[in-house]
Amino acid sequence: xxxxxxxxxxxxxxxxxxxxxxxxxxxxxxxxxxxxxxxxxxxxxxxxxxxxxxxxxxxxxxxxxxxxxxxxxxxxxxxxxxxxxxxxxxxxxxxxxxxxxxxxxxxxxxxxxxxxxxxxxxxxxxxxxxxxxxxxxxxxxxxxxxxxxxxxxxxxxxxxxxxxxxxxxxxxxxxxxxxxxxxxxxxxxxxxxxxxxxxxxxxxxxxxxxxxxxxxxxxxxxxxxxxxxxxxxxxxxxxxxxxxxxxxxxxxxxxxxxxxxxxxxxxxxxxxxxxxxxxxxxxxxxxxxxxxxxxxxxx
Amino acid sequence: xxxxxxxxxxxxxxxxxxxxxxxxxxxxxxxxxxxxxxxxxxxxxxxxxxxxxxxxxxxxxxxxxxxxxxxxxxxxxxxxxxxxxxxxxxxxxxxxxxxxxxxxxxxxxxxxxxxxxxxxxxxxxxxxxxxxxxxxxxxxxxxxxxxxxxxxxxxxxxxxxxxxxxxxxxxxxxxxxxxxxxxxxxxxxxxxxxxxxxxxxxxxxxxxxxxxxxxxxxxxxxxxxxxxxxxxxxxxxxxxxxxxxxxxxxxxxxxxxxxxxxxxxxxxxxxxxxxxxxxxxxxxxxxxxxxxxxxxxxxxx
Numbered sequence: 001x002x003x004x005x006x007x008x009x010x011x012x013x014x015x016x017x018x019x020x021x022x023x024x025x026x027x028x029x030x031x032x033x034x035x036x037x038x039x040x041x042x043x044x045x046x047x048x049x050x051x052x053x054x055x056x057x058x059x060x061x062x063x064x065x066x067x068x069x070x071x072x073x074x075x076x077x078x079x080x081x082x083x084x085x086x087x088x089x090x091x092x093x094x095x096x097x098x099x100x101x102x103x104x105x106x107x108x109x110x111x112x113x114x115x116x117x118x119x120x121x122x123x124x125x126x127x128x129x130x131x132x133x134x135x136x137x138x139x140x141x142x143x144x145x146x147x148x149x150x151x152x153x154x155x156x157x158x159x160x161x162x163x164x165x166x167x168x169x170x171x172x173x174x175x176x177x178x179x180x181x182x183x184x185x186x187x188x189x190x191x192x193x194x195x196x197x198x199x200x201x202x203x204x205x206x207x208x209x210x211x212x213x214x215x216x217x218x219x220x221x222x223x224x225x226x227x228x229x230x231x232x233x234x235x236x237x238x239x240x241x242x243x244x245x246x247x248x249x250x251x252x253x254x255x256x257x258x259x260x261x262x263x264x265x266x267x268x269x270x271x272x273x274x275x276x277x278x279x280x281x282x283x284x285x286x287x288x289x290x291x292x293x294x295x296x297x298x299x
Numbered sequence: 300x301x302x303x304x305x306x307x308x309x310x311x312x313x314x315x316x317x318x319x320x321x322x323x324x325x326x327x328x329x330x331x332x333x334x335x336x337x338x339x340x341x342x343x344x345x346x347x348x349x350x351x352x353x354x355x356x357x358x359x360x361x362x363x364x365x366x367x368x369x370x371x372x373x374x375x376x377x378x379x380x381x382x383x384x385x386x387x388x389x390x391x392x393x394x395x396x397x398x399x400x401x402x403x404x405x406x407x408x409x410x411x412x413x414x415x416x417x418x419x420x421x422x423x424x425x426x427x428x429x430x431x432x433x434x435x436x437x438x439x440x441x442x443x444x445x446x447x448x449x450x451x452x453x454x455x456x457x458x459x460x461x462x463x464x465x466x467x468x469x470x471x472x473x474x475x476x477x478x479x480x481x482x483x484x485x486x487x488x489x490x491x492x493x494x495x496x497x498x499x500x501x502x503x504x505x506x507x508x509x510x511x512x513x514x515x516x517x518x519x520x521x522x523x524x525x526x527x528x529x530x531x532x533x534x535x536x537x538x539x540x541x542x543x544x545x546x547x548x549x550x551x552x553x554x555x556x557x558x559x560x561x562x563x564x565x566x567x568x569x570x571x572x573x574x575x576x577x578x579x580x581x582x583x584x585x586x587x588x589x590x591x592x593x594x595x596x597x598x599x600x
Binding site for chain 2: 005006008009012016017101102105107108109111112298
């Protein structure tokens with residue numbers, strides 16, 4: 001029995017479960033509401049964002065509020081919520097089968113537990129990627145269609161300093177592709193965590209809620225600006241690295257402050273964050289396999 | 300003696316301080332129907348789960364098809380069909396979809412015509428397109444059996460297959476077991492907490508109680524009619540005791556405090572006749588098989 005055949009079976013089962021589509025509907029609804037709100041009242045939002053620099057920075061707000069900018073704003077908001085949607089499916093991977101009683105049926109067939117776990121993990125990753133593609137379509141493609149394209153503004157707050165960066169139109173698409181790629185890795189950590197937690201439960205509510213709680217608590221701590229937490233806690237929380245995708249939009253500048261096309265301000269930081277996330281995935285996956293292989297199936 | 304499909308030796312399993320299975324050993328002969336009898340919590344399902352590698356034993360050896368289970372799980376499980384406890388399947392999928400999923404695992408044909416043959420075999424013809432959640436308990440049981448049969452296994456394990464079924468469903472499952480054993484030569488392990496259920500389908504059986512083996516053997520031998528326990532009620536117990544102790548029946552007497560005899564059922568009328576001829580009034584005669592009696596005592600306890 002090949003992993004691919006098992007993956008096909010897992011994807012088929014996921015595709016047949018109504019809860020799978022809750023995430024797609026939720027993303028569509030949130031993005032459409034955003035787009036409607038910005039279309040109706042985007043200028044006020046831009047005024048709020050540009051408060052204080054309106055006098056020193058001449059900007060065509062209508063042109064600045066283009067599809068690329070919209071997508072950035074949507075991703076900033078949504079990528080905090082998407083882990084919850086990923087947990088909905090990944091947290092069900094093993095516990096859902098245990099709850100239905102199908103886990104013992106599946107494991108009494110000639111398939112190794114490692115194969116089953118890897119297939120379920122890959123199915124969760126596949127689902128995450130499809131969810132991101134769906135998000136990319138709605139947040140980027142649809143926004144470009146509604147709001148048009150143009151140079152992109154990126155607002156950045158680093159400590160006490162607020163910054164606005166402008167990225168040329170022909171320097172944006174690759175950044176989005178890289179950002180979505182990074183987000184896929186980041187969300188795979190959430191999927192791995194949810195699959196891992198699903199090993200210990202016999203209904204999917206427990207692992208889903210536990211995953212969400214862990215992400216929420218870690219995210220809150222990751223956003224605390226307290227020196228002792230910055231140095232001693234944040235580096236050990238995977239949530240500190242989930243927003244690393246933004247790094248692709250922090251463009252390097254010359255000494256005169258002119259953006260350098262095709263550049264990234266701190267590529268090493270992105271690479272390090274990616275490695276830490278991949279490490280989390282590997283560790284959670286290996287730990288899951290180790291535990292699952294020794295688990296007595298009592299459900 | 301025929302070839303053994305299953306050989307279990309000294310199997311034990313504990314969950315924390317609870318000993319679920321205590322050092323049990325048994326063999327299942329090829330082509331036979333082997334019964335697992337015991338109350339809930341006797342260790343039947345735990346043992347069956349160990350035979351399927353779902354649970355790791357603390358000690359003991361399991362050999363199936365002549366090979367140790369440990370290390371040969373894939374090849375052994377590819378020739379076993381099983382339903383453990385309940386025939387749980389994917390309720391949100393149709394009967395066809397459930398069969399297709401497990402057919403793919405076994406690389407078996409997934410065409411509707413191939414699946415229809417299987418559904419017809421278990422009496423679910425025409426219900427393949429329906430979602431399993433709309434099935435009755437009996438239909439779910441039959442679908443579970445269809446999944447267990449997908450790989451045309453030599454060895455089938457059915458854990459409490461008649462649980463929750465109506466009398467017609469129970470008869471149908473019983474007939475299916477008989478069919479697979481007699482017509483298709485399959486070896487079947489079937490568990491139940493009902494003695495008569497095992498008596499009707501099994502050739503051999505093992506009785507488990509609180510994780511321990513308390514009896515094992517051929518059903519016909521274990522339920523031998525000569526091992527009947529007969530209890531006679533009379534208003535003149537002392538007179539009856541004196542009479543019996545001086546008669547040919549004395550060697551059959553099982554108790555000196557009451558009229559209990561171990562004898563063949565066919566001898567009961569002669570015993571009653573002898574008592575009546577000696578003016579001992581007989582108000583009640585109760586006959587139980589010794590094993591049945593023992594099992595009933597366990598169940599009532």
